[in-house]
Amino acid sequence: MEIGWMVITALLQITVVLITVLLTVAYMTYAERKVLSFMQDRLGPMEVGPYGLLQPIADGLKLFFKEDIIPAGANKIIFSIAPIICLIPALIGFAVIPYTEGFTLFGMQGGVIADLNVGLLYIFAFAGVGAYGVILGGWASNSKYALLGGLRSAAQIISYELAMGFSIVGVLLLSGSLSLVSITQAQSGTWFGFIPQWNVFLQPVAFGAYVIAAVAETNRLPFDMPEAESELVAGFFTEYSGMRFAFFFLAEYGNMILVSCLASVLFLGGYNAPLPFLSFIPGFAWLALKTWALLFFFIWIRGTFPRVRFDQLMKFGWKVLIPVTLVNLLVTALGVYIYNN
């Protein structure tokens, strides 16, 4: 009986979280087109529904009914599984994100699908696996553009994952746990009654490094080397069409939402309200607000910065970002040591 309720609550939470994520992906594409349009003095999608609000649904349907093409000479098996390998890690990470305060449902704990004690590392493990989808997709397409895009992506993801990992170690030192639930709980409350106890105030450098690395990890402008359209057509998914293309697309946007959620949880207090008198607003609304603010930032820098060159990207990752995060780690470790004694 116990197990039955456990399965039911888990399935319910998974359904709600997945639908939210997929809807966010859909409306993230809409928001991106709209915000970019406003930045460029255009209107953006206006035709489908009022203010073009139904555009993402029309786009989704279009992708669904498009012809599925497998190029000649492609490795059929790997060509088919690559988008799936890419998509699963992007969605599976949401299992450990605490989306609201703990509650009980049918006698089971809610608020997060799975409170793993290594939740943070779990997300990182699967983020690394997502790179396989990109490389294999590029390789299996039997196209030079796709192969180059895939290889670039592999190099980029490996380089920036390191910086991303180092930037969060400071947060781990402060909260003393790898569980995202504990990290969020450690950030409730305020200092002096008006500064929220968020890690971003203790780890501003790490937050900056994390955001830069996150943009590079998700292959977004100005770091979108793997799909640089002016040199590689579309990078690793040049040869993809229809549903398989949609999978890559979903994975990219899912990853963006995941890294934004993670940044909110690690640095911006997750579902905690910034000040006590604001806590009448439910936790998931705060998490959504913080995540959307970061997603807006993603669009904003896309509309602002030109693409960097590949050697600049690598130099920046290895010679600037990693040393900065290492020094930050050293300072944080010293600080925590002195504070604890």
Next chain:
Amino acid sequence: MMEAMFIYLATVCVVCAVLTVTLRQPVYNVLSLLTLFFHVAGLYVLLNAEFLAVVQIIVYAGAILVLYLFVLMLLNVRTQSRHLHRQWPFAVLILGAVGAMLVGALHSGVWGSASGESTAAAIHEIGDTQAIGLRLYTDYLLPFEVASLVLLVAMIGAIVLTKKSLIDDHIDQIKE
């Protein structure tokens, strides 16, 4: 339940390990090795060692194997026409003997059951990340530091090897 999971994971591990060395297409070899790593991580989870499981995926699947794949694609390794090494019967003989010894040792009772204080239940009690951290930084501090020194030497060595021409130029300049 646990036993069924173990049998599944162990079977897939063995099958993938065999496929890793027998498949002809190099990319398929890497993919079966990837599957193997995931199932080994599954075995760690069964032993309440979530930290090890996740680190296994981060280090082996997320970093090392991606580099293998990277090199494979850059070099465009062709499938060799000669698949098996000509000394393969000899290798099978030795491996068979070692395997038999291992099976015998497992049955003789020396390693028959889990021993030591760090049982799966005990690890669950302290928390597996804490357990590893405590052991590593108290009892095994010296080996840990030696290992990191060795890795540092390897890193510097790699830089020296790849930058050889630059260093030679530099030496020439000094001589002049």
